Amino acid sequence: MSIWGKIIGAGAGFAVGGPLGALIGGLAGHAVDVMRNQTAEQAEGQPPVDGTKSIAFTMGVIVLGAKMAKADGRVTPDEVAAFKEVFRVPADEMKNVGRIFNRARKDSGGFEPYARQLGGMFRENPAVLEELLDGLFHIARADGQVSTEEVSYLAAVSREFGLSETTWNRIREANMGPDQGDPYTILGVAHEAGEDEIKAAYRQLVRENHPDRLVAQGLPAEFVELANEKLATINQAYEKIRKARGF
DSSP, X not given: OOHHHHHHGGGSOOTTOXXXXXXXXXXXXXXXXXXXXXXXXXXXXXXXXXXXXXXXXXXXXXXXXXHHHHHHTOOOHHHHHHHHHHHTOOGGGHHHHHHHHHHHHHOSSOSHHXXXXXXXXXXXXXXXXXXXXXXXXXXXXXXXXXXXXXXXXXXXXXXXXXXXXXXXXXXXXXXXXXXXXXXHHHHTOOTTOOHHHHHHHHHHHHHHTOXXXXXXXXXXXXXXXXXXXXXXXXXXXXXXXXXXXXX
C-alpha cells in the first residue's frame, strides 16, 4: 500500500495525534499498527522505518502546502501539477488527498501548530525537515516564480521547525536554481573557508541527505525523487567551488 493509501486507509484519520491528528480524525488502534508495519520495504541491513513518521511527513506536505496556498492567495494549475508529478500521487488517491488539502486550507487556524508538531517529531532528524521544506519550495516555484509571500511563509515554517537561520539560508539558496544559488551558502560554509572545511561540509551534507538514510528516518519512499534532487544540488554546488578554487 502506498503512503497515500495509508493516510486515508480504514476510512480516515491520522495516527500521531496532535493538531495534525485533530485535523483528520483518529484511526482504530489496529489500523495504526498496520500502518507502522506496512511502511515501504527496507534494504537489507537498514533500520526499520517508523511508519508514523512517514505518515506525518506526507501529511505535513499536504497541510503546510495548503496553508502556503493561503499565504499568497492562490493555487495555480502548475503548482497542482508539480504536486502530482514529484510526489507521485496515484490517480485513485488524488480525490482523497485533495479533500485533505481543501480541509486544511479552509481551517481557520494558522500553520504554526502543525509545523511545531512536525518539528518535534523530527527534532533528531532535521534533514527530513529540510526535505519537507524542499518539497514545499518545489510546489511554490512550479509556476515559474516563488512569491515574496511564499518565501516569508517558508521562512516562518523553518523557524517553527526549530531550524537555524544558517540552515534556512542554505535551503533557500539551494532552491534558487543551479545558476542562481550561492554554492558556499548551499554547503553552509563561508566564502573564505579553506579547502578542508569545504570538503568536510560537503561530505557531511552528502551523508545526511543520502536517500537511504532519509527513508530510514521517516521520508516516505514516494518522496525519494525529491531527495535525489537535493543531493544533485549539493554535488553541483561543491563542483562549482572545486573548479573555481582548483581543488
